[in-house]
Amino acid sequence: MSTTAASTPGASREDLARLEERWAERPSLRSWFSTVDHKRIGRRYLVTAALFFVLAGLSALAMRTQLARPESRLLSPQEYNQLFTMHGTAMIFLFATPMLFGFGNFLVPLMIGSRDMAFPKLNAFGYWVFLFAGLFMWASLPFGAAPNGGWFAYVPLTEERNTPGLHMDVYTLGLLFLGIATTAASINFIVTSLKLRAPGMSLNRVPLFVWAIVATAFMVIFALPALNVDNAMLFLDRRFGTHFFDPEHGGNVLLWQHLFWIFGHPDVYIIVMPALGIVSAVLPAFTRRGVVGYALVVFAMASIAIISFGVWVHHMFATGLPPLSYGFFSAASTIITIPSGIQIFAWLATMLLGRLVLKVPLLFVIGFIVTFVLGGFTGAMFALTAFDQQVTDSYFVVAHFHYVLIGGALFPILAAVYYWLPKITGRMYHEKLGRWAFWLFFTGMHLTFFPMHLYGLFGMPRRVYTYPDEPGWGGWNLVSTAGSYLLAIGLLLVLIGVIHAVRRGRPAPPDPWGGDSLEWSTDSPPKPYNFPVLPQVHSLHPTWDDASRTSMTEGATDDRILARGRQTLVTSELDGRRERTVEMPEASLQPLLLALALLVFFTALLFAWYPVAVGAALVVASTIAVWLWPPRRPDQELGVSA
């Protein structure tokens, strides 16, 4: 196992200086706004998503405090309803996906041995849009105009006549705005992973984390349009009097639900899948071996990505559709458990054959397995229509999806925070503090959400701002509330741990864990150009195999140093055969400008300043036109004959 790869670079000193000159961004205010470096953008995604996480988490604490006792009057129903809607919406759209995309942004180019994403400017643009869309939505809360229709915003409750005011306009426009960022990032991930892999990295040598990000990105490409169409129609219904969801004029309220869940169910996996990729990335370093059954895990991810599109009706099992339709979706919902089972047992087998090094990231992975498996059981139960009809929309389902999402996403995210913190910040975290954080978080999580299974079965519906003192409700709710505070303290310790590491942590070596993927073969934190020499990949675990490692040192060739410009390598889609070098774009303010214009556009739509919106749209169009304007080249280089 290598820990010295980066200290003996294969590139000469002149090459390194040239690379530095080409890629480094001098620290200045302008460069702060114009950066296109995937590592800076990735860090920003992480920090911003964490900020939204704190806001959504505080909303949850307020809700839990209200629910500590029956008939509590701490929050008014109007406040509570906005808080739970913002909690759900923000956790799903503004925390989970962006956080995981943040890791993707930072890690994918490093893991595949590239110098940046395929479209660095688009990447910067995506971040700004995400930031602005998040602020756009949260800004409504202090004005009491936050969305209040639940995160799935069922019509006709969310129609103008039932929810007047800006609430749901913030929701529809905010999500449409945010969708631009998610789509842009997904296209970028797919193209980056297809075209920028280091030479030699054929499909069977792609790290599982990258597979997970690509599968996720494909899901986004095909799922998000359904949400966008849905939101656009709701906005038109509310603002311009169309009748898509109005049964009195030929519309249909179930159309909303179908479209929403065609997006919504894949979205569950959009959140969980990259997190599963994190687990597959963390395990090898702490078990000292590769994940068992690489091809099976790839299969599991591919099949989940596909089947997730065919299970949406299980969110509508109580709407009274024909049972035979339910049968089809019930079948798919049942079978989707199998690929997840394969992954779980592949990880268990990995742990059973390797040597466990019980550091904090592995602790979180173990916490993930325990929690996610429990969430998986209840998930399989929901596939059965009869059982689903009894427990859906009760606290049982609240328990279920928190087990799945906290188990399936937050535990891996926290594992990732500790695992890649040395790579991202160049500093080591405090191990003991991390263990405390884990145990508090783990205990708090189960204390909060396990009782929800119980009072769900005891008949307590979800989304109630208060409840009567039925037997079994009051006491268990109090337990949940106590647990939520414990959970919050655990997360606070994570935050303190990160701050401590950044300020006081030991400097991190390039490869503190003995990891297997390429990010561990370069500096911590990586140089702006990632790799002095782009690697030639010879196996699935390039940092563990000599041939791949020496390709970056003694075996370095000029065509993989590429110091003459801001360049990286393009390879073929399936086998990673070298194709050509490409020029990468420089830092630019255009992404920020474009995102600002879009912010003006959506704000203008929100307040019905339509002329302003038209003006902003023109700015958008002209910014894109300038952005893509072809650079002038001599005719000879272009190859013009006439």
Place this chain on the structure above:
Amino acid sequence: MSTHPGPRARLAGGLLLWYAVLGGAIAWAVHLIAGWSVDELTCAGGSERVGALPLRTAIGLAVVLPALATVGALLAAALLWRRTARTPQGVEPERRVGRSRMLAVVGIWLNLLFLTIIVLGGVALIVLPPCQR
């Protein structure tokens, strides 16, 4: 077996590989969309016939045809698996064969899985009346 297939054979082979990997997935998607929409929309219209066909037969077709397509993809994946069992001598060793081998494994599993789902859907069709609410 020819060791130097022409460009058309190569194109066909390359496409066959993707049929082996994704054929079952696409067949299942067709099965699901057809089965669900024909069922829900025909029942919503208050009829139990699709054109000349009884509803059950129509949905039955939406089960059987995709199932057959999936079996085909499964066979193709099995063929790919056999063809990549040994590294052939000579041209371009290892990498692309290894890659295709992995895709074959993924394809076999995907097709098995989708076949299972389609068959379970068929069971539901036998057990449940199509328009009962």
Place this chain on the structure above:
Amino acid sequence: MVALGTGLALTGCAGGAPSALDPAGAGAARVANLWWLLFWISVAVFAEVMALLTWALVFRRKRRVRVRHGQPLRFVVVAGAGIPLVILVAVYAVGLRDLAALGDGPGPDAPTIEVTGHKWWWEVRVQGVDGATANELHIPVGEKVRVRLRTADVLHSFWVPQLMPKTDLIAGETRETWLHAERAGSYRGQCAEYCGTQHAHMAFLVVAEPRPDFDAWLARLGTPARPPQTDAQRRGQQAFLQGSCAGCHAIRGTGADGRIGPDLSDVGSRWSIGAGAVPNDGGHLGGWIANSQTVKPGNYMPPQQVGAGQLPDLIAYLQSLK
């Protein structure tokens, strides 16, 4: 461990709550049985996973342990795909059977209760009977009763955990479910689909009673409300009819025929005020009439300008409506 804890908690704490695990009718009983099947399967599989995890943690942490690079695919395939497949297919079959059973509704002659969801209360009528009540429906013990569900505004969901799983009320459409109780009693139900500000206070009661009592309820539902008996009640009725009350509420046989709020012909006998917001007693009733916004913020009844002298009469009258 966690799972065992659940087992104890489930059996220990459910008594008295509207619990799905304490079924009182055919529909909920099926689901409760299904739950216990699923529960024990989950316990078994969880124990398996935890055992493997513990094994790894106990025996694979020693420094001397040799890392094995084998690929135990058979283990992964059998434990991760084979066994789950068998379990899932079996469970899927049981699930289909129960789904079919839930679809096995009452015969054509069974009573049909028509329930309409409003923000945030339930309007209850019985087919063939000219009268309405709110937030309370009666069914005869041991018989399947059809329930026809509509909504006047947004989506709601009709859920009586001890009797029957949910059916949503879909705007623009009619849905049907059925209720069946094996033993007499009152079963709490509640709206389960988020429906706006006061979703929390949209409860109702299903009273299962012997057939003669049910018939008596039907008869009461079809006849005019009890006329006032005392002077106070008479003054109360006058205040009701002359004030703004009658604009929204109906009382059978009095000329008050508002359809916006609940029919109040039997309000004195109801189990609560405001669909589960507060108990039905004089104090709460007075508070509700004076300003229901403090009791159930956001509901559609505006504060009433009732003179301090009139309020006791109004309360007396409404309480006499049984």
Place this chain on the structure above:
Amino acid sequence: MNARGGIAAATSTEALTTEQPVGRSAGWWGMVMFVATEATLFACLIGSYFYLRFQHGGPWPPDGLTAPTLARPLLMTAVLLPSSLPVVWAERGIRRGQRWRLRTGLAVTLVLGVTFLILVATEYAEKLREFTITTNAYGSLFYVITGFHGFHVLVGLTMISWLLVASLRRGTFGAHRHDRVRNAAIYWHFVDVVWAAILFTIYLSPRLS
């Protein structure tokens, strides 16, 4: 080569392990993915149309509205669908470094596209007298789907004009540099193909059954 030999060749290890797809540029993949997500958007809209139609039951279009006439939409089709050909011709030209073909082809497409939009405008002028976006769900679907497509045509035309303006300058496109032409062409073909789906959904399907 006979059929049997063909099959044997196509199922040989060599053929089966052929890289397919291969050699596309990052820009190409980016545009294809963008088009894929846009196509899904249209699929959702068209799916919504049929969902509402069949859930509604009864005569369609509802409320006594007349089914759309075919003459103008067919004329629109005749204008829009062939407009892909000049783009193909232009793209092939610039691949050989012939800038005049690029300019001419783009100009012809621009004229056809603008004609299409004018026809849409006349169509709307007529339809708006019968029903509007707020009349009922059918009206909403009609205007939103055709309008959304019209907007895509507008975006496509903006790309085409942008290319045309860029191609009028020297030093922009040539045999070795024409990624932008190819990407805009992919988008324009997409806009065309979607029109065929819309023609079927909005104009032809109400006449079936």
